[in-house]
Amino acid sequence: MNTVFQKLKGDRVIWMTVLFLGLISLLAVYSSISSLAFKREGGSTMHFLMKHGIMLVTGGVIMYYVSKQQFTIYSRLSQLLIGVMAVLLLLTLLLGSNINDASRWITIPIINQSFQTSDPAKVVLIVYLARVLGKNQGEEWTLRDVLIKLMVPVGAICGLILPANFSTAAVLFAVCMIIMFIGQVPLKHMAVIVGAAVGMFALLLVLAKTTPGLLPRLDTWVGRIESFGVEDHDANYQVEHAKIAIASGGFLPNGPGSGTSRNFLPHPYSDMIYAFIIEEYGSILGGLGLLLLYLILLFRAVRIASTCTKPFGALAAIGLGLMLVMQAMINMAVAVNLVPVTGQPLPLVSMGGTSVWFTCLAIGIMLSVSRGAEEQPVPTSPDVKRPRTALA
Numbered sequence: 001m002n003t004v005f006q007k008l009k010g011d012r013v014i015w016m017t018v019l020f021l022g023l024i025s026l027l028a029v030y031s032s033i034s035s036l037a038f039k040r041e042g043g044s045t046m047h048f049l050m051k052h053g054i055m056l057v058t059g060g061v062i063m064y065y066v067s068k069q070q071f072t073i074y075s076r077l078s079q080l081l082i083g084v085m086a087v088l089l090l091l092t093l094l095l096g097s098n099i100n101d102a103s104r105w106i107t108i109p110i111i112n113q114s115f116q117t118s119d120p121a122k123v124v125l126i127v128y129l130a131r132v133l134g135k136n137q138g139e140e141w142t143l144r145d146v147l148i149k150l151m152v153p154v155g156a157i158c159g160l161i162l163p164a165n166f167s168t169a170a171v172l173f174a175v176c177m178i179i180m181f182i183g184q185v186p187l188k189h190m191a192v193i194v195g196a197a198v199g200m201f202a203l204l205l206v207l208a209k210t211t212p213g214l215l216p217r218l219d220t221w222v223g224r225i226e227s228f229g230v231e232d233h234d235a236n237y238q239v240e241h242a243k244i245a246i247a248s249g250g251f252l253p254n255g256p257g258s259g260t261s262r263n264f265l266p267h268p269y270s271d272m273i274y275a276f277i278i279e280e281y282g283s284i285l286g287g288l289g290l291l292l293l294y295l296i297l298l299f300r301a302v303r304i305a306s307t308c309t310k311p312f313g314a315l316a317a318i319g320l321g322l323m324l325v326m327q328a329m330i331n332m333a334v335a336v337n338l339v340p341v342t343g344q345p346l347p348l349v350s351m352g353g354t355s356v357w358f359t360c361l362a363i364g365i366m367l368s369v370s371r372g373a374e375e376q377p378v379p380t381s382p383d384v385k386r387p388r389t390a391l392a
Contacts, residue, residue, distance in 0.1 A: 010067050010367035014300050017293050021348040022056050029351045031257050032268040032276050052351050059360035066364025071313050071372045074365055078128035085121040089160035092117045115354035118161045118168050123362050125157045126319040133183030134312030146189045167342035171326050179319045224340040241265045242275035242335045249279040269351040274335040298325040304370045313369040320362040
């Protein structure tokens with residue numbers, strides 16, 4: 001065990017947190033997948049379990065090798081890839097696989113593997129934003145500079161994600177605003193940006209009402225908002241059954257394999273896996289325990305940011321950590337009926353395909369920053385520029 005820890009460079013608490021999340025995922029997916037396996041594989045759960053296990057293992061390999069690189073290399077890579085991500089998102093909207101009126105997936109030729117282009121785009125945008133803010137750390141930001149250097153890439157990526165995936169675009173935009181605040185962009189400029197974004201989105205909604213097909217999922221968004229909090233069993237089928245699963249779980253664990261909601265809860269292995277975990281492991285161990293793991297991940301991201309001597313590394317670590325934890329919080333909030341249904345998976349826990357890889361990629365970059373911070377002494381000079389004192 002000591003030999004393994006010696007090879008795993010970077011924040012070891014994050015390594016252990018990821019390990020626990022992966023183990024929880026394997027147990028929960030294996031227990032919840034029976035109904036899906038019966039429909040598609042004649043009753044065998046091993047196909048889905050092996051596929052998910054392979055994704056987790058290969059994701060761990062990606063995380064390991066990404067963490068071993070100098071984190072500064074990702075600054076340059078983000079500059080090269082930000083345009084590629086915009087093109088991929090555009091191709092996805094025009095030519096991607098359409099499921100439930102949402103073009104989110106594109107298929108890689110030859111290997112015939114589909115993936116959501118928004119997953120790598122999120123990582124690239126956050127790292128790119130950290131690069132730009134880091135290179136301009138300590139300089140006075142004008143509104144023109146903010147619009148050209150920051151909001152053009154943010155607006156392009158979020159705008160291309162928006163038509164097919166509103167929740168992902170909204171979360172990514174919020175994370176970008178937080179990174180900009182930490183990166184010392186003046187609040188008056190950020191207020192202008194947020195106001196302009198709200199105004200443009202309102203205008204887009206008006207245009208979508210008069211131009212059918214502009215936002216194919218508009219009716220879905222409106223329906224989810226209108227049905228939120230309304231006592232309508234048919235309209236809130238997912239949430240109602242998630243609450244039944246949570247109530248069945250109680251406070252203490254019932255044990256793995258004891259959950260019955262797998263037979264009626266929609267997507268108990270992905271979107272609603274948090275409710276299923278509570279049903280089998282209880283509100284204390286399953287609910288609060290899982291929440292604690294994500295809070296630990298966020299705390300370690302903040303700690304990495306506070307110890308990193310380079311603004312780029314600090315901003316990249318806190319940005320990627322925020323993105324993952326906010327996604328987890330939204331998934332949990334949906335399961336307990338605090339926010340409308342969004343379709344956000346639970347990072348590293350929900351059964352998924354390539355999204356596991358890009359989650360591991362993000363964590364690998366955080367670990368790379370952590371390793372770099374451990375190897376470099378903290379400067380004592382008062383002239384060193386750092387992000388906002390909240391993380392310094």
